[in-house]
């Protein structure tokens with residue numbers, strides 16, 4: 135006769151086989167080994183760690199190692215990843231970046247907080263920080279010459295189609311005006327050496343410029359990132375009428391920047407490196 139423990143294990147296996155439960159509810163990786171018994175979702179090991187950041191809402195346990203009661207499993211059975219998605223991802227804006235397991239962890243952390251803690255995708259009013267078409271605030275910007283970070287006022291305006299920043303908070307003239315159609319923002323915390331660091335690339339006089347910014351508050355930085363994506367999305371919708379989301383969305387963020395290619399790994403240097411190795 136099967137023991138209670140064996141019956142519980144069998145039941146967990148069966149739950150994981152139900153549609154939707156075979157992939158992490160938050161990042162999509164296959165074979166989740168954890169579950170939130172307060173939200174009713176199955177998640178991967180990394181996302182379970184991020185759920186611990188919202189422990190007042192989500193309580194996680196290992197499906198393999200922790201003890202489970204039959205009432206907890208009943209609850210998991212009654213919700214599951216498909217029903218939870220229908221609830222917590224009701225109205226995710228098309229431009230909103232849905233992170234994968236390969237992304238910078240801040241994006242996943244904020245995605246999980248946005249879904250379950252702030253419930254941003256259950257009511258449009260909560261999406262104002264990135265959906266309003268206008269955003270203004272201060273970011274730490276790395277100085278071009280001395281590398282020191284200074285607080286700068288940034289304004290993103292969809293109507294003007296630009297992102298601009300000001301060197302003095304009461305300055306009338308912006309220090310730089312970046313046309314939103316040329317702007318690309320990517321998280322590059324390791325490269326920049328500050329948490330939540332964002333690299334913003336844009337074109338000026340046909341040459342590529344970079345600025346490096348961050349905000350101590352991860353939510354602020356991810357809101358800026360999505361606000362930039364929103365502005366680019368609306369620009370592209372006007373520029374390419376009739377284009378589908380599957381055509382436009384990949385254009386919102388370029389994650390691979392070929393910057394430095396010629397200087398660092400261009401053909402000029404190869405013979406020298408090879409000579410050294412030989």
Ligand SMILES: [Zn+2]
Pocket residue numbers: 158159160161162163177178179180181182235
């Ligand atoms: Zn995950």
